[in-house]
Amino acid sequence: MSQxxxxxTVKVHYTGxxxxxxQVFDTSAEKEPLEAQLGQGALIPGFEKxxxxxxxxxxxxxxxxxxxxxGEIMEELFHKxxxxxxxxxxxxxxxxxxxxxNPDGTERQLRVAQxxxxxxxxxxNHPLAGQDLVFELEVVEIH
Numbered sequence: 825m826s827q828x829x830x831x832x833t834v835k836v837h838y839t840g841x842x843x844x845x846x847q848v849f850d851t852s853a854e855k856e857p858l859e860a861q862l863g864q865g866a867l868i869p870g871f872e873k874x875x876x877x878x879x880x881x882x883x884x885x886x887x888x889x890x891x892x893x894x895g896e897i898m899e900e901l902f903h904k905x906x907x908x909x910x911x912x913x914x915x916x917x918x919x920x921x922x923x924x925x926n927p928d929g930t931e932r933q934l935r936v937a938q939x940x941x942x943x944x945x946x947x948x949n950h951p952l953a954g955q956d957l958v959f960e961l962e963v964v965e966i967h
Contacts, residue, residue: 826966828875833861835965836875843887843956857964868893871959878963888957897954906943916944 828834836858839851852858860866862875870888878884890896910916922934924946938945 826879828862828878828963828966830876831861831863833859833967834875834963835859837962837964838871839960841958841960842952843958846958849952870957874959874961875963878961880963880966883960883962885958885960888959890954890956893955893957894950894952895954897949901948902937903946903948904943905946907941910944922946 837852838858839848839853841848862872867875868888870886870892873892874884874886874888914922916922916936916939918936918939920936922936924932924934926932932948934946934948935951936944937947
């Protein structure tokens with residue numbers, strides 16, 4: 825029976841949880857399995873490593889330290905934004921998601937980290953930065 829190797833394309837069902845409290849942050853349950861080619865940077869390193877050597881229909885649970893997931897929280901990704909720079913209709917609240925347009929037209933996801941009277945602090949870190957993760961994996965197909 826074949827096993828997952830580097831550069832294989834796999835279909836996998838998964839449930840991702842925060843190691844700290846077991847909260848599920850993403851799952852493919854009730855959906856199509858995730859399809860991705862290993863070695864292309866589409867998956868976080870720890871997820872990819874966990875798939876290597878798995879067989880079709882095999883299930884396992886892996887722990888992924890933050891260094892092999894979304895990394896540490898980087899202070900340089902927190903930015904002060906004056907209230908005057910926000911659209912008038914936005915009433916910022918801590919935890920609220922915002923989208924910023926980069927000069928090249930691409931978009932960047934931000935989260936409001938702090939709200940002050942004349943400014944807000946936005947966080948451009950990935951929402952899972954600084955978190956150790958646990959994934960339940962099941963390989964559905966290898967090709």
